[in-house]
Amino acid sequence: MDFGFTEDDEAFRVEARDWLAAHVPHATDRRGWERTLGAAGWIGIGWGEGGYGNRVAGLTRQVVWAEEYARSGASARSGHIGENLLAPTLLAHGTPEQKARFLPPVAAGAELWCQGYSEPGAGSDLAGVRTRAERTPDGTAYRVSGQKIWTSLAHEADWCFVLARTDSASTRHRGLSFLLVPMDQPGRIEVRPIRQMTGTSDFNEVFFDGAHARAEHVVGGEGDGWRVAMSLLGFERGVSTLAQQIGFAEELGRVVRTAVETGAADDPVVRDRLVALWAELRAMRWNALRTLGGSGGPGAPSVAKLLWAGWHQRLGELAVQVRGAAAGVGPSDWSPSVPYALDEAQRLFLFSRADTIYGGSDQIQRTIIAERVLGLPGQPKGR
Known part of the structure; x- marks a missing residue:
């Protein structure tokens, strides 16, 4: 599949960007934000025809929306699980009655x-x-x-x-x-x-x-x-992977700026690690686009998980390294009312430690690739 964006796609990008710019600053709570998205037709745009979702958008426009949402600074979606995991599963395996009962409230942002x-x-x-x-x-x-x-x-x-x-x-x-x-x-x-x-x-x-x-x-x-359940896990790493990478790029940009400000970028080893992280992120993007275009094969979701999980951990480690000794203390605006305050780099480092575990550990992803893609003998399972 050719993943070049057309003029119509770029017009759709402008529409999405303008709408987000007008509404994101006024979002007050996560549940209310879901209803705002639903009322404007932005939930379920990848569900296709059938009357359950809102707008109907092809794959390139789904990518456009995911990227612009990530760039907008909007809060993490409370409705992600219903829209991107449950809904495709019901569309593939649900009865007409199940689709009619559960999909419209998800599209409206009314049920999480x-x-x-x-x-x-x-x-x-x-x-x-x-x-x-x-x-x-x-x-x-x-x-x-x-x-x-x-x-x-x-x-x-x-x-x-x-x-x-x-x-x-x-x-x-x-x-x-x-x-x-x-x-x-x-x-x-x-x-x-x-x-x-x-x-x-x-x-x-x-x-x-x-x-x-x-x-x-x-x-x-x-x-x-x-x-x-296995069908649902296949939906888990779709278009949203590209939006995730937009967030990764913003985190990498902050680490680069910190490295320049602290002088850590003068170290050739640090510069080499920054360049490697940038190149790997670009490779992940093209791999994601190739997979969405139908060229990924059965092990593509596992490959993608292995790539980004390790990458994000390495970024978290570098984020605190370039801060130097300051990474070991709390932020300057610490107060007793917020006794466990962390800055962005510290949160990135600590949270990314779990990246290689949640969503299927690295060991499990390698086993899937070995057995289902390479055809190697399976590990003994308990009965």
């Missing part, structure tokens, strides 16, 4: 979602999930019990898509189902924030104690959850 995959002891090894969903005696619902961890936005979400074991005698990837579970169930669902090294709480533990899920809200049918 979180992802119930990882568990203690079953993070990168997703087939080891132990959360169970038992059918009620009348067959109309499931009762979900278990624990999920590292669940982004669970404290804000209205719904959670949960990978759970519906066949109690099953093991590994067999007997799993993909359920849509409402989060507003006091006494049956508890969300506990996880405090990170940065002092923030972006992730949560979620405990299900007989939580209710309707039988008609199983996507793909009972026992077919593994296929649906």
Whole structure:
């Protein structure tokens, strides 16, 4: 696929940039911002025809929107999981009734979602999930019990898509189902924030104690959850990868400016590392465009994850190195009311330590490439 942008694409870019410039400064809260995006037709532009989304945009315009959003300085999207993970999964595997029920509220920014995959002891090894969903005696619902961890936005979400074991005698990837579970169930669902090294709480533990899920809200049918879950992971690293790289470029620019200001850029080793990071980021962009154009192959998402995770960690390490001794102390505007304040470089360094773990660890990504792309013998699995 030729990824050159046409004149119409560039006109669309101007429209998106102008709209964002007019609305981003007035965004007051994340949920309200989702409704603003939905009302203007900016959510679900990649869903295609069907009446579920808003605008209908081809791949190049999806890239344009993602890039301009990243450049605008707008806040991170609360609706990302619903728009970019759940929606493509429902479009591929959902029933007409499921699409009609769940896609319009996502497109309107009215309902937020979180992802119930990882568990203690079953993070990168997703087939080891132990959360169970038992059918009620009348067959109309499931009762979900278990624990999920590292669940982004669970404290804000209205719904959670949960990978759970519906066949109690099953093991590994067999007997799993993909359920849509409402989060507003006091006494049956508890969300506990996880405090990170940065002092923030972006992730949560979620405990299900007989939580209710309707039988008609199983996507793909009972026992077919593994296929649906793997399909969703394929959507996870699409157009949004390019927007992520815009953010990476801005972070790299700040590190370069700091290196010049502190004199660290006079060191030829530092200069070499900065140039290498710039070149690698350009290579990641072209790899992402090639993948979106259909030339990536089955291991492309794993290759992309390996590339950016290690790159971002190296950037975080360099960000504090070029600061020198100042990287070890708090910001100048520290106050007792904010006892754990960090500057941008410190947050980048600490948060990027997790990049090679979350979203599928580096070891898992290499295993996927080895087994599914190179055809090497698989690792022994427990039964």
